[in-house]
Amino acid sequence: MRAPIFRQATPSDTERCFHIETLAYEGDEAATREKIATRIAQYPEGFLIMELDGEIAGFINSGCAHEVVMSDEAFKELVGHDAAAPNVVIMSVVLDPAHQGQGHSTRLMRRFIEQMRAMGKQTIHLMCKEQHVDLYKHFGYRYVKPSPSEHGGMSWHEMVMEL
Template sequence: MSQPHLRHPVPKDAERCYAIEIGAYEGDEAATLEKIQTRITEYPQGFLILEVDGKVVGFINSGCAHDVVMSDEAFKELVGHDPAAANVVIMSVVVDPAYQGKGYATVLMNAFIQHMKTLGKQSIHLMCKEQHVELYRKMGYQYVKPSPSDHGGMAWHEMIMSL
């Protein structure tokens, strides 16, 4: 595994992140280029980029809320986001399919968790598909419940980590 480099995004990263997003997510579950641009602009400190050999190969992005409603679609565009809020909501955790299976998602998530602790956040929330529940449990997340969200026509599960 090449040594990964982590950093916050700059506006020009949006197109590469969008390409990774649509390559890794199915159909409507991928964020639009506009949503990714909004997340970079509005909350760069909640957006981590993973580079390998100078190439962006993955990222995590998020927003913060006082009251977390995981099925709130508007929040994906950071409507209601407050950078001062104690609860982090992950929007995307994605690694380019060509780089999957190398442990990069774990490197990205561990760095993200540490960063959120540094920012004084209290919890991290995410939604995932059934096949990822066990992976997130191993990273320290607790299962909450099946989500009422049908984002992208998929079944989702809510998970939380207390920091």
């Protein structure tokens, strides 16, 4: 296997990204095809794709805000997104299950953090399930609080990284 290639998403990536999103997330947790298309169209700089051997293996997508409200469902459709804002909000961190357990999610997250730092962003925010809190702490995120969000009928935890 060759080294991963990292790039911005393009509209032609929508279908494959939607497919991976539905494999990786349970039920209502997964973003819709429309939300993924919107994120690619409106903020490709914050939609990082990782390719392995010419195929999309995973991605991270995000938006930016001046004031972060993690439980804001409309923001998942980039309502209130401002590319110039200093705070990044990750919406999906997704790796095709066929490529999990090989260190690719670490490579993907590290590249995303590097890119956001290079863009002059100040913080990266995300929500995760309890079983992923320690993983994100390993990357340098700090636990903030349990989230009031009930997205997908699940319990979520807010995390932040100061860049």
